[in-house]
Amino acid sequence: MGSQSFNPQKFETKIGETVVWANTDMRRHSVTAYENAIPKNAEYFASGGFESEQAARDAWRKGHGTVDPKTTFKHTFEIPGTYSYFCVPHEMGGMTGRIIVKE
Numbered sequence: 752m753g754s755q756s757f758n759p760q761k762f763e764t765k766i767g768e769t770v771v772w773a774n775t776d777m778r779r780h781s782v783t784a785y786e787n788a789i790p791k792n793a794e795y796f797a798s799g800g801f802e803s804e805q806a807a808r809d810a811w812r813k814g815h816g817t818v819d820p821k822t823t824f825k826h827t828f829e830i831p832g833t834y835s836y837f838c839v840p841h842e843m844g845g846m847t848g849r850i851i852v853k854e
């Protein structure tokens with residue numbers, strides 16, 4: 752995670768692999784999946800462990816769901832497909848990313 756981006760923006764992995772996001776920036780970010788842009792039957796994921804995108808967005812205003820500087824967030828992908836996600840505070844600045852999970 753950079754100040755306004757996920758690096759790399761697009762990342763490919765395999766079923767059963769765990770992806771780790773590291774916040775190497777000085778600001779707080781989030782890793783929040785777009786609920787309608789992940790494969791069907793895939794588990795929703797968001798830093799903070801929220802069950803929905805709306806819950807994650809609401810919680811951010813109260814200071815929850817952050818990936819603080821020098822910390823990580825990880826998620827294990829069990830369903831193949833494309834997962835789009837974003838950072839709640841920097842979504843408008845284009846801080847979005849994609850994980851491609853291959854069989």
Ligand SMILES: [Cu+2]
Nearest residue numbers: 780838841846
């Ligand atoms: Cu951010």
